[in-house]
Amino acid sequence: MSHPHPELGLPPALPQGALRIVALGGLGEIGRNMAVFEYDGRLLIVDCGVLFPEEEQPGVDLILPDFDYIRDRLDLIEAVVLTHGHEDHIGAVPYLLRERPDIPLVGSRLTLALVEAKLAEHRIKPRLQVVADGERCSFGPFDCEFLAVNHSIPDAMAVGVRTPAGLVVHTGDFKMDQLPLDGRLTDLGTFARLGSEGIDLLMSDSTNAEVPGFVTSERDISGAIDNVFRTAEERIIVACFASHVHRVQQVLNAAVKAGRKVAFVGRSMVRNMGVARELGYLEVPEGLLVDPKALDELPPEKIVLVCTGSQGEPMSALSRMANRDHHQIRITERDTVMLASSLIPGNENSVNRVINGLTRWGARVVHKGNALVHVSGHSSAGELLFLLNLTKPSNFMPVHGEWRHLRAHAKLASLTGVPDENIVIAEDGVVVDLIDGHAQITGAVPAGYVYVDGSSVGEITETSLKDRRILGEEGFVSVVVVVDSSTGKVIAGPEIHARGAGIGDQDFQEVLNRIDAAIAESAAEGGADVHQLRQKMRRTVGKWVSESYRRRPMIVPVVIEA
Amino acid sequence: MSHPHPELGLPPALPQGALRIVALGGLGEIGRNMAVFEYDGRLLIVDCGVLFPEEEQPGVDLILPDFDYIRDRLDLIEAVVLTHGHEDHIGAVPYLLRERPDIPLVGSRLTLALVEAKLAEHRIKPRLQVVADGERCSFGPFDCEFLAVNHSIPDAMAVGVRTPAGLVVHTGDFKMDQLPLDGRLTDLGTFARLGSEGIDLLMSDSTNAEVPGFVTSERDISGAIDNVFRTAEERIIVACFASHVHRVQQVLNAAVKAGRKVAFVGRSMVRNMGVARELGYLEVPEGLLVDPKALDELPPEKIVLVCTGSQGEPMSALSRMANRDHHQIRITERDTVMLASSLIPGNENSVNRVINGLTRWGARVVHKGNALVHVSGHSSAGELLFLLNLTKPSNFMPVHGEWRHLRAHAKLASLTGVPDENIVIAEDGVVVDLIDGHAQITGAVPAGYVYVDGSSVGEITETSLKDRRILGEEGFVSVVVVVDSSTGKVIAGPEIHARGAGIGDQDFQEVLNRIDAAIAESAAEGGADVHQLRQKMRRTVGKWVSESYRRRPMIVPVVIEA
Structure with a gap:
C-alpha cells in the first residue's frame, strides 16, 4: 500500500491521457x-462540504477546504457533483460559489433542493442540474453515471466518472439497507455492471470500516420508537438531525398511531422538513403538525416535539430544556426525551x-446507549466487503474517514484481493x-484548514488559534507604561490589567514594585529603548x-509614547 | 424517591442520636x-479525592471538594477512611492535610502506601493506620468494619459504619469478579451477615448502573493480550492506568511467556509499580525489567514498553509517540500499540x-473497541442487584455517579424492593x-468546585473561568489612551492591541479613527471622566x-493618567 510521505513535493505535470484526483478534504x-x-x-468536483471544529479550533464556526489549489482555475470547473445533502458534503458550496457563482451544481432532486434553500440564505441563485438514478451525462471530458445509494438522508447517489484514463467510481456515503423505508435500494446491479466493465479506481466510504458486520435496517428502529410512545407518561421530545427525513417519518408514523400531535422546533428542522414535505420525501398527514406556540393548548400526553440539539449544541432548544432555561418548555419527571x-x-x-441535565429534572432519557433508536448511515465492514467483491476494482482508494478508518478500509480491500501496490491511502x-x-x-x-469565524473566511490563522488556546487556558496579564517621547523617561504607569489569569488586583503591588525597580535599573544603566x-x-x-503562581498567562507589555 | 430541591436551605441542627451524611463530592x-x-x-470522612477538569474548566489542573463545610471543625475529624488508592478517592488528601496534618488516615496496606508516596511529594508525613480485610475498629463514636471488595486496583475495601443511629454500609468502588487474579473476592459473606444484622443505609457505587449484565473477569483479557503478543511484529507498547496493578501483571506474564523484556515509562507508572512490587502486589521475575534507556540495545521484537497516556494526555509519552516528537521512540508500521x-x-x-496519530505512521493499534483488552472496575447492573438483594437495606443512597447513573441505580434499588420513600438521591x-x-x-x-491551578488552590473563580472561555473562543482587543491628569485631555493613543481576535494590525486604522472621533465628540461636549x-x-x-467581523472578543479599555 502507498503511504503519503511527509516530504511529498508538488506533483509533476499531469501526463496526457492521465486522470488526477486531489482530495481537498x-x-x-x-x-x-x-x-x-x-x-x-x-476539472470536475465531487462534493464540497464543511468540517465542524473541535476543541483545538476554539471559537471557529466552520472549517472549509482550501480552494487555493483551484482558485486560479475556477473557470475550468465543468461541474460540482453533490452526492447528497449533508453539511459535510454541501456546506462549503456557498463559499465556492462566492468565487464563481455560475458553477453548475449537479445532484439528485432532494440534494439540490436542500442546497438551493441553503444558498438562498446566502443570497446566491445557483445553476442547478437535477440528475436521476441511473442517468448518464457528460460534463466536459467527464462522462458521469449516477447510481442510487442508501444513506441516512434520502436521494443519495454514487457517481461513476469515465474519462479516457479509465472508470472511477466514487460511492459517496452509503450503506445497504435491504428494507429501506422508501424502497430505494443501493443499486448493486449497476455497481456489478460497472465492475464487469472494469473499474479502474474505486473510492469508497470508510467511516465504519472498523465496525464488523452489517448496519441494522432503519426499519428496525420502529419497535423502539413505538415502545417509547407506548410507555411515555406525558410529553415526548425527540431530538435528531435536521436532515434525517426517514427518522422523522418514523416518529410521525408513531405519533399518528398514538394519536399525538407533532411540532417541529428549530430553524433547520423546520426548513428541511418543509423542503422534504414539498418534494414528497416526507409524508405528513393533514392536521398532524401544530405550531410550537399552540402546544400549551394541548394536553401533554398528546404532544410530540421534534427538535435539533441531539449533539448537545449549547444554544439548542434541547440544551436549554436540560438547563431549565427554555422559555416555554420546563422538563418534568413525566417527560420522555428520545435522542x-x-x-x-x-x-x-x-x-x-x-x-x-434532563435526568436531573427526572425526565426519562432514551438514547442509542439504552435502546435501538439509531442506526448508522454508513456501511460497516460487512457491506464494504460486499461492494469490494462486487466491483473488483483494479485500484482502491479509501475516502471519507480518519486515518484509522482509511487504514481499516484499505485492509478490507487487501483481503478481497486488491493488490497492495494498487491500494492508495492518501x-x-x-x-x-x-x-x-x-x-x-x-x-x-x-490543503490546510480554512476557518470561518463570524463573517470572515480564512482570516483566522493558526497563530490566532494558538493565542486563543493560551488565553483560554491561562488568561493574560497586560502591563502598560507611558514614556516621554523625547526623553524616553517613564512618565506614567506601570499599570496592570489581568483577565482569566486568576490574579486579583490586590496581588499586583509586588510586581509593580519589581517593574519600577527594573525600570529604575535600566534608567541607571543609561535608559532603554x-x-x-x-x-x-x-x-x-x-x-x-x-x-x-506556577502559571504561564500571556504577557502583553505595552509602551506608549506621549 | 426524594429529589434534591434547588431551594434547599441549611439543615436544622442534627437531633440527638441521629447520623448526618454530607457528600462534598x-x-x-x-x-x-x-x-x-x-x-x-x-466527624468521620470516607474518601477524599479529586475530579479532573473538563473543557468548561479551562486551564484548571484539578478540582477539589470544598472543605468549607468542615473547615472550622477539622479538630473534630476522627479519621479519614480511604476505600482504595485511586486519585478520585485519595487525590485531595494532601490538600486536606495541609489544613490539619495529623488527621489519621485509615485504609488497606496498598492504599496507604500509595497515599504515603503521594504525600511524600507534597512533603507531608501522615499518621497512617493500616486495617485488614474483616477488621473492626472504632474511631470516636464510629465503629468501622472493613470488607474486601474487588476493583481495578488491589486491596480495595468497603466499610460498614456503626453508630447508635444505625449501620451504614459504604461500598467504595467495587465489582464482583468471581475469578480475580489475586484470589481476593468481594466479601459477599460479610455483606450478607451485615444484611441479616440490618443495614439501615446502603451507599453503593453507581458508575455502571446503566450497563446491563455483569463485568467480564479481568482474567478474560489474557487471551487478547496473548494474541497481541503472538501477532506483534516488533515492539509492543502498552498504555494503561498507572494504578492498574493486575493489568500490568497480565502484561508482565505475557512478556515472560514471549521472552520479551519490559520497561516502565512515566513517573507515576514507575512510582506505583515500585510500591506494588515492594509490597508484593506485583510479581516481577528477576531480569524482566530493563531501563528505558537500555532499549536501544535490545532487538525490537524483544521489547515491551508499559506507559501511561492511555487517555491521550497531550504531554504523555504515548501522545508524543503519536505526534512523532518523542525523543527516543519513533513509531513504525511494525509497532503494535495496546490501549x-x-x-x-x-x-x-x-x-x-x-x-x-499512531495509525498514520502505520502502527497497529489494539484498543477496547477492537479487542477485549479492558474490563471495567465497577459493577454493572447485574452485580448491583446481587448486592442490593444480599444486603436488603432499609434505606438506599446511590453514590459515585453522574445524575444518569444515580437515577439508574435508584431504579434498581426500587426494583429489588427498597421502598421509594427510602431511596435518597442526593x-x-x-x-x-x-x-x-x-x-x-x-x-x-x-459544595462547589475548588480549583487547583498551578500553585494556587481556590483562587481561580468562576469569573476567571468565564473570562478564559471568552478569551479562548474570541481573544481580546485592548485599547489604551493616555490623558493629562490635570486637564483630562487625551495626550497619547489610542493604541490597539489584539490577540486571538483574528484582526491584523493593518485593520485597526478605521476603528482608531472612530475612537478619535468619539473622543473629539465628547471633548466638544465638555469632556468625559x-x-x-x-x-x-x-x-x-x-x-x-x-x-x-460579526465577532465578540473581550474588549479591554485602558485609560492612563499622566
Whole structure:
C-alpha cells in the first residue's frame, strides 16, 4: 500500500491521457469532503462540504477546504457533483460559489433542493442540474453515471466518472439497507455492471470500516420508537438531525398511531422538513403538525416535539430544556426525551451534559446507549466487503474517514484481493494520478484548514488559534507604561490589567514594585529603548507569575509614547 | 424517591442520636469522592479525592471538594477512611492535610502506601493506620468494619459504619469478579451477615448502573493480550492506568511467556509499580525489567514498553509517540500499540487523536473497541442487584455517579424492593440525616468546585473561568489612551492591541479613527471622566468588531493618567 510521505513535493505535470484526483478534504477527517478530478486541463468536483471544529479550533464556526489549489482555475470547473445533502458534503458550496457563482451544481432532486434553500440564505441563485438514478451525462471530458445509494438522508447517489484514463467510481456515503423505508435500494446491479466493465479506481466510504458486520435496517428502529410512545407518561421530545427525513417519518408514523400531535422546533428542522414535505420525501398527514406556540393548548400526553440539539449544541432548544432555561418548555419527571441520533465523535461531553441535565429534572432519557433508536448511515465492514467483491476494482482508494478508518478500509480491500501496490491511502492534498490503469501518489498540494469565524473566511490563522488556546487556558496579564517621547523617561504607569489569569488586583503591588525597580535599573544603566523596555516588562511579569503562581498567562507589555 | 430541591436551605441542627451524611463530592459527577459522617459532634470522612477538569474548566489542573463545610471543625475529624488508592478517592488528601496534618488516615496496606508516596511529594508525613480485610475498629463514636471488595486496583475495601443511629454500609468502588487474579473476592459473606444484622443505609457505587449484565473477569483479557503478543511484529507498547496493578501483571506474564523484556515509562507508572512490587502486589521475575534507556540495545521484537497516556494526555509519552516528537521512540508500521484501559468520558477526542496519530505512521493499534483488552472496575447492573438483594437495606443512597447513573441505580434499588420513600438521591452538598432508621434530605450546604491551578488552590473563580472561555473562543482587543491628569485631555493613543481576535494590525486604522472621533465628540461636549472615556472606547471598539467581523472578543479599555 502507498503511504503519503511527509516530504511529498508538488506533483509533476499531469501526463496526457492521465486522470488526477486531489482530495481537498475528507481524508484524515470526517468532514469537508471534496475531491477534485482533473483530465485534459478540465476539472470536475465531487462534493464540497464543511468540517465542524473541535476543541483545538476554539471559537471557529466552520472549517472549509482550501480552494487555493483551484482558485486560479475556477473557470475550468465543468461541474460540482453533490452526492447528497449533508453539511459535510454541501456546506462549503456557498463559499465556492462566492468565487464563481455560475458553477453548475449537479445532484439528485432532494440534494439540490436542500442546497438551493441553503444558498438562498446566502443570497446566491445557483445553476442547478437535477440528475436521476441511473442517468448518464457528460460534463466536459467527464462522462458521469449516477447510481442510487442508501444513506441516512434520502436521494443519495454514487457517481461513476469515465474519462479516457479509465472508470472511477466514487460511492459517496452509503450503506445497504435491504428494507429501506422508501424502497430505494443501493443499486448493486449497476455497481456489478460497472465492475464487469472494469473499474479502474474505486473510492469508497470508510467511516465504519472498523465496525464488523452489517448496519441494522432503519426499519428496525420502529419497535423502539413505538415502545417509547407506548410507555411515555406525558410529553415526548425527540431530538435528531435536521436532515434525517426517514427518522422523522418514523416518529410521525408513531405519533399518528398514538394519536399525538407533532411540532417541529428549530430553524433547520423546520426548513428541511418543509423542503422534504414539498418534494414528497416526507409524508405528513393533514392536521398532524401544530405550531410550537399552540402546544400549551394541548394536553401533554398528546404532544410530540421534534427538535435539533441531539449533539448537545449549547444554544439548542434541547440544551436549554436540560438547563431549565427554555422559555416555554420546563422538563418534568413525566417527560420522555428520545435522542434518535448518532453521537458524533467530539460531542460526547456535551451530549452527556444534556442527558444528565434532563435526568436531573427526572425526565426519562432514551438514547442509542439504552435502546435501538439509531442506526448508522454508513456501511460497516460487512457491506464494504460486499461492494469490494462486487466491483473488483483494479485500484482502491479509501475516502471519507480518519486515518484509522482509511487504514481499516484499505485492509478490507487487501483481503478481497486488491493488490497492495494498487491500494492508495492518501490524505488531504495528496495527489493521486491514474496513469495507464495504475493509481499512484505523485505529490502533494497545500490543503490546510480554512476557518470561518463570524463573517470572515480564512482570516483566522493558526497563530490566532494558538493565542486563543493560551488565553483560554491561562488568561493574560497586560502591563502598560507611558514614556516621554523625547526623553524616553517613564512618565506614567506601570499599570496592570489581568483577565482569566486568576490574579486579583490586590496581588499586583509586588510586581509593580519589581517593574519600577527594573525600570529604575535600566534608567541607571543609561535608559532603554521601547523594545528593550517591553522585553524587560514581559520578563519581569512572566517571572513573577511563574514564581508566585506556577502559571504561564500571556504577557502583553505595552509602551506608549506621549 | 426524594429529589434534591434547588431551594434547599441549611439543615436544622442534627437531633440527638441521629447520623448526618454530607457528600462534598462524587454525587452528580465521577470524581472527588468525599463523604462526611457526623454523629454526636464528631466527624468521620470516607474518601477524599479529586475530579479532573473538563473543557468548561479551562486551564484548571484539578478540582477539589470544598472543605468549607468542615473547615472550622477539622479538630473534630476522627479519621479519614480511604476505600482504595485511586486519585478520585485519595487525590485531595494532601490538600486536606495541609489544613490539619495529623488527621489519621485509615485504609488497606496498598492504599496507604500509595497515599504515603503521594504525600511524600507534597512533603507531608501522615499518621497512617493500616486495617485488614474483616477488621473492626472504632474511631470516636464510629465503629468501622472493613470488607474486601474487588476493583481495578488491589486491596480495595468497603466499610460498614456503626453508630447508635444505625449501620451504614459504604461500598467504595467495587465489582464482583468471581475469578480475580489475586484470589481476593468481594466479601459477599460479610455483606450478607451485615444484611441479616440490618443495614439501615446502603451507599453503593453507581458508575455502571446503566450497563446491563455483569463485568467480564479481568482474567478474560489474557487471551487478547496473548494474541497481541503472538501477532506483534516488533515492539509492543502498552498504555494503561498507572494504578492498574493486575493489568500490568497480565502484561508482565505475557512478556515472560514471549521472552520479551519490559520497561516502565512515566513517573507515576514507575512510582506505583515500585510500591506494588515492594509490597508484593506485583510479581516481577528477576531480569524482566530493563531501563528505558537500555532499549536501544535490545532487538525490537524483544521489547515491551508499559506507559501511561492511555487517555491521550497531550504531554504523555504515548501522545508524543503519536505526534512523532518523542525523543527516543519513533513509531513504525511494525509497532503494535495496546490501549489496555477504559476511555474516561471527556477524553474521547484526545484518545481518538492518539489512535489516528499512531495509525498514520502505520502502527497497529489494539484498543477496547477492537479487542477485549479492558474490563471495567465497577459493577454493572447485574452485580448491583446481587448486592442490593444480599444486603436488603432499609434505606438506599446511590453514590459515585453522574445524575444518569444515580437515577439508574435508584431504579434498581426500587426494583429489588427498597421502598421509594427510602431511596435518597442526593447531589453534592445535600444533607442526608438518618433519623429513627429513616434516611431523609434535611437541607444543603455549599459544595462547589475548588480549583487547583498551578500553585494556587481556590483562587481561580468562576469569573476567571468565564473570562478564559471568552478569551479562548474570541481573544481580546485592548485599547489604551493616555490623558493629562490635570486637564483630562487625551495626550497619547489610542493604541490597539489584539490577540486571538483574528484582526491584523493593518485593520485597526478605521476603528482608531472612530475612537478619535468619539473622543473629539465628547471633548466638544465638555469632556468625559475616565470612566465615561473607558465606556466610550469599549462601545466604539465593540460595535466596530461586531459590525466588521460579526465577532465578540473581550474588549479591554485602558485609560492612563499622566
